[in-house]
Amino acid sequence: MAPLITLLTDFGYQDGYVGVMKGVILSICSDVRLVDLSHAIPSQHIAAARFTLLNAYAYFPKETIHVVVVDPGVGTARRAIALQTPYGYLIGPDNGVLSGVTDQVGILKAVSLTQSAYWRVPEPSRTFHGRDIFAPVAAHLAMGVSLSDLGEAIDPISVTRIDVPQPRKTENAIVGHVQHIDGFGNLITTIPERMAQHQHGGSRVMVGAVDMPFGLTYGDVEIGHAIALIGSHGWVEIAVNGSSAQARLRLAIGDEIQLCLSP
Amino acid sequence: MAPLITLLTDFGYQDGYVGVMKGVILSICSDVRLVDLSHAIPSQHIAAARFTLLNAYAYFPKETIHVVVVDPGVGTARRAIALQTPYGYLIGPDNGVLSGVTDQVGILKAVSLTQSAYWRVPEPSRTFHGRDIFAPVAAHLAMGVSLSDLGEAIDPISVTRIDVPQPRKTENAIVGHVQHIDGFGNLITTIPERMAQHQHGGSRVMVGAVDMPFGLTYGDVEIGHAIALIGSHGWVEIAVNGSSAQARLRLAIGDEIQLCLSP
Amino acid sequence: MAPLITLLTDFGYQDGYVGVMKGVILSICSDVRLVDLSHAIPSQHIAAARFTLLNAYAYFPKETIHVVVVDPGVGTARRAIALQTPYGYLIGPDNGVLSGVTDQVGILKAVSLTQSAYWRVPEPSRTFHGRDIFAPVAAHLAMGVSLSDLGEAIDPISVTRIDVPQPRKTENAIVGHVQHIDGFGNLITTIPERMAQHQHGGSRVMVGAVDMPFGLTYGDVEIGHAIALIGSHGWVEIAVNGSSAQARLRLAIGDEIQLCLSP
Numbered sequence: 001m002a003p004l005i006t007l008l009t010d011f012g013y014q015d016g017y018v019g020v021m022k023g024v025i026l027s028i029c030s031d032v033r034l035v036d037l038s039h040a041i042p043s044q045h046i047a048a049a050r051f052t053l054l055n056a057y058a059y060f061p062k063e064t065i066h067v068v069v070v071d072p073g074v075g076t077a078r079r080a081i082a083l084q085t086p087y088g089y090l091i092g093p094d095n096g097v098l099s100g101v102t103d104q105v106g107i108l109k110a111v112s113l114t115q116s117a118y119w120r121v122p123e124p125s126r127t128f129h130g131r132d133i134f135a136p137v138a139a140h141l142a143m144g145v146s147l148s149d150l151g152e153a154i155d156p157i158s159v160t161r162i163d164v165p166q167p168r169k170t171e172n173a174i175v176g177h178v179q180h181i182d183g184f185g186n187l188i189t190t191i192p193e194r195m196a197q198h199q200h201g202g203s204r205v206m207v208g209a210v211d212m213p214f215g216l217t218y219g220d221v222e223i224g225h226a227i228a229l230i231g232s233h234g235w236v237e238i239a240v241n242g243s244s245a246q247a248r249l250r251l252a253i254g255d256e257i258q259l260c261l262s263p
Numbered sequence: 264m265a266p267l268i269t270l271l272t273d274f275g276y277q278d279g280y281v282g283v284m285k286g287v288i289l290s291i292c293s294d295v296r297l298v299d300l301s302h303a304i305p306s307q308h309i310a311a312a313r314f315t316l317l318n319a320y321a322y323f324p325k326e327t328i329h330v331v332v333v334d335p336g337v338g339t340a341r342r343a344i345a346l347q348t349p350y351g352y353l354i355g356p357d358n359g360v361l362s363g364v365t366d367q368v369g370i371l372k373a374v375s376l377t378q379s380a381y382w383r384v385p386e387p388s389r390t391f392h393g394r395d396i397f398a399p400v401a402a403h404l405a406m407g408v409s410l411s412d413l414g415e416a417i418d419p420i421s422v423t424r425i426d427v428p429q430p431r432k433t434e435n436a437i438v439g440h441v442q443h444i445d446g447f448g449n450l451i452t453t454i455p456e457r458m459a460q461h462q463h464g465g466s467r468v469m470v471g472a473v474d475m476p477f478g479l480t481y482g483d484v485e486i487g488h489a490i491a492l493i494g495s496h497g498w499v500e501i502a503v504n505g506s507s508a509q510a511r512l513r514l515a516i517g518d519e520i521q522l523c524l525s526p
Numbered sequence: 527m528a529p530l531i532t533l534l535t536d537f538g539y540q541d542g543y544v545g546v547m548k549g550v551i552l553s554i555c556s557d558v559r560l561v562d563l564s565h566a567i568p569s570q571h572i573a574a575a576r577f578t579l580l581n582a583y584a585y586f587p588k589e590t591i592h593v594v595v596v597d598p599g600v601g602t603a604r605r606a607i608a609l610q611t612p613y614g615y616l617i618g619p620d621n622g623v624l625s626g627v628t629d630q631v632g633i634l635k636a637v638s639l640t641q642s643a644y645w646r647v648p649e650p651s652r653t654f655h656g657r658d659i660f661a662p663v664a665a666h667l668a669m670g671v672s673l674s675d676l677g678e679a680i681d682p683i684s685v686t687r688i689d690v691p692q693p694r695k696t697e698n699a700i701v702g703h704v705q706h707i708d709g710f711g712n713l714i715t716t717i718p719e720r721m722a723q724h725q726h727g728g729s730r731v732m733v734g735a736v737d738m739p740f741g742l743t744y745g746d747v748e749i750g751h752a753i754a755l756i757g758s759h760g761w762v763e764i765a766v767n768g769s770s771a772q773a774r775l776r777l778a779i780g781d782e783i784q785l786c787l788s789p
Contacts, residue, residue, distance in 0.1 A: 001293045001294075002293070002294070004289060004293075006282060006286075008279070008282075011709070012566075012709035012710075013276065013539065013564060013565070013566045013709075014564060014566040014567075014708070014709035015564060015578065015708045015709045016534075016563045016564050016578040016579075016581055016582040018562075019532060019534075019561055019562060019563035019564065019582050020581070020582050020585045022561045023532075023561065023582065023585035023586035023587075023590075024585050026530060026559065026561070026586070026587060027585065027586065027587050030527050030528070030530075030559075030587070031527075031528070033289065033293075034561075035282055035285045035286065035289070035297075036281075036282060037279045037282035038276060038277060038278060038279050038282065039276070040275075040276045040277040041277075043710060044768065052278065052279040053279075055279055055283070056279040056282050056283050056286065059283045059286035059287050059290065059394070060286035060289070060290065061286075061289060061290050061293070064286075072744075072768065073745060074743065074744070074745075075742065075743030075744065075745060076743065076745040125756075125757075125758040126742050126743035126755065126756075127743055127744065127755065127757060127758045127763075128758030131585070131758065182277070182278045183274070183275035183276075183277035183278045184275075184306060216338065216389050217337065217338030217339065217389040217390055218335075218337070218338065218390065219336060219337075219338060219339040229389065229390065230388075230389075231388075231390060232388040232390045232391030232394065237390075242307065242335065264556045264557075265556070265557070267552060267556075269545060269549075271542075271545075276539065296552065296556075298545055298548045298549065298552070298560075299544075299545060300542045300545035301539060301540060301541060301542050301545065302539070303538075303539045303540040304540075315541065315542040316542075318542055318546070319542040319545050319546050319549065322546045322549035322550050322553065322657070323549035323552070323553065324549075324552065324553050324556070327549075445540070445541045446537070446538040446539075446540035446541045447538075447569065479601065479652050480600065480601030480602065480652035480653055481598075481600070481601065481653065482599060482600075482601060482602040492652065492653065493652075494651075494653060495651040495653050495654030495657065500653075505570065505598065
């Protein structure tokens with residue numbers, strides 16, 4: 001079976017940067033299958049990239065190599081790393097973008113990408129490690145090079161994490177926060193399905209002064225009305241039927257939401 | 264020959280939703296070739312998706328599987344369907360998105376996707392059937408599962424259609440409407456090439472108070488001037504050379520246009 | 527090894543135009559690998575397409591076929607051409623889009639695409655040569671048809687070029703111009719690495735009344751501050767750390783910049 005590499009960047013679609021990474025990969029590993037996760041992560045938005053990878057990795061075959069290049073620190077002292085997990089390989093800068101996945105599934109092995117023999121050139125660009133380090137390393141991994149050959153082993157504990165505030169349960173409610181806003185303007189909260197799944201039927205969700213039903217699907221409310229539901233990501237999500245919840249409710253990442261428990 | 268699946272959605276490019284569908288497909292059918300038709304269909308715009316598929320399907324090999332996920336009714340009672348046509352397979356919600364193609368080529372066989380054995384999980388998300396039903400069903404079809412195994416046969420007549428107003432011929436003109444506006448701002452009308460093809464040379468096209476020549480290509484008029492021509496889709500199209508006809512002429516979908524017959 | 531075709535257009539992502547080109551290619555050559563360089567070249571912006579191809583081609587395998595469809599003159603008398611270079615094949619309109627590459631590596635053989643047997647249909651659309659000429663010709667080339675069979679040989683000297691102003695050296699400075707602005711708002715100048723590489727450490731770059739250090743990477747200055755550096759494209763580039771240099775410095779393509787030599 002041909003190896004599979006996914007790419008997730010903030011490079012956008014206007015420039016040829018992503019195409020160049022694919023050219024580098026295909027020059028090394030000609031039969032690889034390439035899948036774009038997204039290249040429209042808001043510029044340098046590590047948390048958005050972390051969230052996107054976290055919500056995608058589990059749907060891919062377990063040998064998949066996921067490459068993330070959202071890298072505000074490119075060219076500085078931040079490490080470039082590759083991680084082996086029970087769900088495949090993760091490659092990217094050591095700035096927390098990979099930590100959504102590793103917080104869920106753990107790290108089997110971690111290396112710092114110090115072995116320049118697997119880079120595109122011994123003196124990589126200071127501003128485009130995607131092309132000169134991450135892409136060629138992913139391609140060599142796809143060709144069968146072992147993780148330990150790619151650089152020095154590092155302690156998995158030392159890999160940078162991003163802390164996301166955990167939801168908490170009060171007497172009458174589960175209190176969480178908006179952790180992500182998707183391209184439809186849906187607000188994904190930090191409250192996981194398992195905390196909320198017995199609350200359907202009568203529960204309300206409050207966001208500031210607005211409250212809304214906790215339903216099953218967008219169509220449970222009329223067009224233009226707000227609803228909370230278990231979104232496809234597996235978290236409580238706030239939506240407005242036929243519209244953008246972000247635009248209607250004027251919420252931002254970090255804002256608090258309360259899922260009021262049914263009496 | 265490896266099977267071919269195309270994807271057409273309104274998911275946009277910011278989130279990982281399309282990548283996730285590809286992961287699900289590749290987990291089931293590892294050697295499939297995947298082609299994106301577009302993921303920038305305006306949100307929930309069934310007519311735009313219908314038009315885009317209608318203008319693309321004929322250029323693909325006849326065994327191609329086209330998956331469309333523009334699905335405002337996701338999670339409600341609307342059916343999920345798969346259709347066999349003389350030009351391949353169509354998979355999507357039963358809301359009219361597939362009917363542009365089927366109005367042209369007919370339906371050989373139709374099923375409602377009720378067989379959960381071919382879904383990703385027996386209890387699909389209420390909001391992301393693209394991932395949990397349409398993608399895995401397409402992949403199983405690509406693997407050789409027969410259409411009738413995917414669910415209950417349904418009457419092709421029962422498949423939802425979208426009526427597009429037909430152009431009519433008056434004594435002096437062909438009267439049609441704007442049916443689509445593309446990303447360049449070109450206005451595609453409902454007048455097909457076969458009604459208009461003998462009208463070149465002297466004919467004029469009128470839109471409200473504006474009239475313009477009926478020519479052959481954008482360069483037949485000066486930069487900034489309006490022209491009507493047979494567009495690449497095979498319909499009379501209104502363009503402004505070097506600019507957006509939509510912005511210049513302030514027209515919208517549904518507006519009437521007249522192709523005045525040469526005397 | 528499966529042949530490799532890249533696509534570079536100004537078709538955008540909203541319409542199905544790119545998907546249609548891929549359908550045409552896969553109908554002729556089913557095992558080709560397809561890579562998108564970009565489809566968000568600003569509409570009809572030949573210089574931006576030229577720059578994007580110029581900065582991508584060298585990262586692909588040498589047999590790659592690059593197809594460029596940024597073609598304001600489609601349907602007029604401009605030629606459609608295919609070029610063989612030491613770095614693979616280039617296919618597109620003869621309007622200068624291919625000349626960035628050929629100015630660097632030369633042309634081994636050039637043909638005008640006059641042999642309609644390799645077009646999709648003998649009477650191509652006047653407005654979509656990407657679908658009817660460039661895509662099928664690329665696919666036939668990928669299938670092994672020889673360049674000379676695709677049409678009449680033409681003199682390489684006759685292929686249209688775009689002149690880019692060359693940087694010049696004065697007593698105290700290297701004077702160049704902004705030649706491209708990427709999606710991050712970085713300003714890429716016409717000053718190549720080889721002219722600037724010994725100027726690090728003390729050199730300043732001046733743009734109008736603004737001056738900034740000549741450094742190594744974005745992080746060499748604080749967030750919000752301007753810096754000049756050797757960009758990944760191999761030219762002196764002007765950036766603002768964490769922001770858009772275009773928005774902050776209000777520069778446009780063609781604006782002059784000076785790299786002041788260290789004393």
